[in-house]
Amino acid sequence: MIDKRVNSFKDAVADIPDGAVIMIGGFGSSGIPLKLIEALRQHGATGLTIISNNAGVAEEGIASLLRDGLVSKIVCSFPRSAGSIWFEKRFEEGSVELELVPQGTLSERIRIAGAGIGGFLTPTGYGTRLAEGKETRVINGKGYVLELPLPADYALVRAECGDPWGNLVYNTAGRNFNPMMASAARVTIAEVNSIVEVGGLNPEHVVTPGIFVDRLVAEEVDHAQV
Amino acid sequence: MLRFNPEQMAERVAQDIPDGAYVNLGIGIPTKVSNYVAGDKQVIYHSENGILAVGPAPAPGEENPNLINAGKQYVTLLPGGCYFDNAESFAIMRGGHLDIAVLGAFQVSATGDLANWATNNDKFPPAVGGAMDLAVGARKLFVVMRHTTRENEPKILEQCTYPLTGTGVVQRIFTDLAVIDVTPDGLRVVELFGENTFEEVQALTGARLLPPA
Numbered sequence: 001m002i003d004k005r006v007n008s009f010k011d012a013v014a015d016i017p018d019g020a021v022i023m024i025g026g027f028g029s030s031g032i033p034l035k036l037i038e039a040l041r042q043h044g045a046t047g048l049t050i051i052s053n054n055a056g057v058a059e060e061g062i063a064s065l066l067r068d069g070l071v072s073k074i075v076c077s078f079p080r081s082a083g084s085i086w087f088e089k090r091f092e093e094g095s096v097e098l099e100l101v102p103q104g105t106l107s108e109r110i111r112i113a114g115a116g117i118g119g120f121l122t123p124t125g126y127g128t129r130l131a132e133g134k135e136t137r138v139i140n141g142k143g144y145v146l147e148l149p150l151p152a153d154y155a156l157v158r159a160e161c162g163d164p165w166g167n168l169v170y171n172t173a174g175r176n177f178n179p180m181m182a183s184a185a186r187v188t189i190a191e192v193n194s195i196v197e198v199g200g201l202n203p204e205h206v207v208t209p210g211i212f213v214d215r216l217v218a219e220e221v222d223h224a225q226v
Numbered sequence: 227m228l229r230f231n232p233e234q235m236a237e238r239v240a241q242d243i244p245d246g247a248y249v250n251l252g253i254g255i256p257t258k259v260s261n262y263v264a265g266d267k268q269v270i271y272h273s274e275n276g277i278l279a280v281g282p283a284p285a286p287g288e289e290n291p292n293l294i295n296a297g298k299q300y301v302t303l304l305p306g307g308c309y310f311d312n313a314e315s316f317a318i319m320r321g322g323h324l325d326i327a328v329l330g331a332f333q334v335s336a337t338g339d340l341a342n343w344a345t346n347n348d349k350f351p352p353a354v355g356g357a358m359d360l361a362v363g364a365r366k367l368f369v370v371m372r373h374t375t376r377e378n379e380p381k382i383l384e385q386c387t388y389p390l391t392g393t394g395v396v397q398r399i400f401t402d403l404a405v406i407d408v409t410p411d412g413l414r415v416v417e418l419f420g421e422n423t424f425e426e427v428q429a430l431t432g433a434r435l436l437p438p439a
Contacts, residue, residue: 030293077355088351100353103316103356103359107316123320128392171290173273173293173294174293179311
């Protein structure tokens with residue numbers, strides 16, 4: 001019997017070790033698994049590598065992991081936003097390494113990691129500083145950069161609704177990086193607003209097939225425990 | 227000299243957005259362009275985080291915290307619009323499916339190189355977002371920017387001095403003084419605002435300009 005539901009956010013992240021590579025879904029303030037991130041912060045694993053589009057703002061989400069000194073490296077496209085004070089502080093003091101990746105290259109590297117592809121050639125970044133040291137190739141007169149897959153140990157993703165098999169549907173632009181990340185990690189943990197029974201999701205609407213998801217936690221379950 | 231303000235610059239760019247175009251607008255002045263596209267044109271706006279047919283800002287109290295644009299502002303979806311994941315969104319951008327992208331810039335070179343993601347200050351953490359993908363992928367790349375820096379230094383140069391976003395990618399530059407095309411012959415002024423003269427604009431440009439044809 002397959003039932004991927006976990007009782008609490010705390011239990012969902014309990015086995016994440018120091019030094020783990022963790023993908024975190026979200027774009028700006030949208031589609032971020034904030035409760036899983038808070039559970040990860042309380043769990044306290046250190047030396048984490050975080051793969052995410054942004055680096056968090058104010059005291060919330062990834063910014064809280066940076067504030068607490070749990071992050072040693074961040075892989076993202078746009079770490080600096082209004083209010084990204086903790087990223088800027090850790091970057092300036094040199095305690096966090098930054099790997100800056102153009103956004104489309106970031107999502108494609110994650111996608112191919114989940115799809116079993118060994119690399120891809122993209123025109124993005126060709127002739128720029130972000131292609132320095134990378135293999136390049138000219139095809140039909142156009143320059144391309146070889147980019148490699150970006151897998152992770154864990155993915156923390158946010159969806160609107162799931163079922164016990166881990167099938168996920170999203171809310172509007174909250175989808176963003178979550179589907180690719182769900183496919184690209186050894187263990188994928190999904191935070192959802194609600195869980196319906198198996199068969200309760202319209203199969204035409206499922207965006208992330210449950211095979212990519214290992215654990216599922218709903219906000220309402222956690223609220224019930226409090 | 228007549229210097230357009232950001233609203234006038236956005237209004238001028240909007241005149242060059244044709245009916246039926248699929249368009250991506252960057253953060254800043256580019257975002258304002260949609261306010262000035264004439265109502266009889268149907269233009270579909272793409273947002274890099276995964277939206278086609280982005281609509282106007284929601285009424286107060288109607289915001290969906292998930293429904294934001296690339297500038298992290300609350301938006302709505304027009305009827306006929308749709309959502310997709312980030313990899314598909316960048317397939318749209320990189321794959322040449324967008325008709326026009328409008329971006330801001332620090333510098334543009336005489337051959338259409340674009341510099342808009344980093345300065346030479348290494349203490350300042352860089353951020354690139356989707357700029358490099360848009361630069362290589364959109365069928366037409368419009369840049370809208372002030373003609374000079376706040377210190378009156380030219381931003382249109384023979385060679386960019388800031389790190390590049392893409393090489394040979396810009397087709398048309400809209401500044402606060404003029405409209406300039408990047409052509410195989412060089413930078414050609416196609417429009418001077420108000421009574422601005424070619425010589426005045428050339429004096430504020432760090433690359434040789436060609437006069438209006």
